[in-house]
Amino acid sequence: MRRKLSLGLGHCLDSCPKLSFFIMKKFEFFETTADIGIIAYGRSLEELFENAALAMFAVMCNVNKVKPGERKEVKIKADGLESLLVQWLTSLLALRDIHGMMFSKFKVNIKNHELFGEAFGEETKEEHELEVEVKAVTYHELEIKKNDIWKARVILDI
Secondary structure, three states: OOOOOOOOOHHHHHHOHHHHOOOOOOOOOOOOOOEEEEEEEEOOHHHHHHHHHHHHHHHHOOHHHOOOOEEEEEEEEOOOHHHHHHHHHHHHHHHHHHHOEEEEEEEEEEEOOEEEEEEEEEEOOHHHOOOOOOOEEOOOOOEEEEOOOEEEEEEEEO
16 A cells, blocks of 8 residues: 655645745655565574575475475675675575475585585475565675574565
8 A cells, every 4th residue: 555645745835836846745655565584593604504594495385395305506605604695595596496496405514705505405386385485685684693603684575
């Protein structure tokens, strides 16, 4: 639903063109797609990236019903951990689209901001109980940190 608010000045701006030069609307509402945030955890950096991938696919389908029969590889190099995570997840979305697959198991090795990853899954099927489609991985409020365990916060565009 679109709503426009002009704070009671709309009629003045329409009938008084000279006034519109000096007064502008303070805000306007518009529709936007809803996003979903995930927080992934891991005892190691590799486990964190694996769990982030699992969480992303759990948004799209019932990963418990996806058989990890077919293997796809991903190789990435990035300047930082945040970029590496976004590129990893984005690469998995590309594999989903190119091969028409859902994934339920992931294996990652990271060394010097280089990632070698494997995703295991099968062709997308109705029995996967498809939910929403993740369109993109965003950098908005992206965060990776380590205390006792690794933690990543990622927002997905759906």
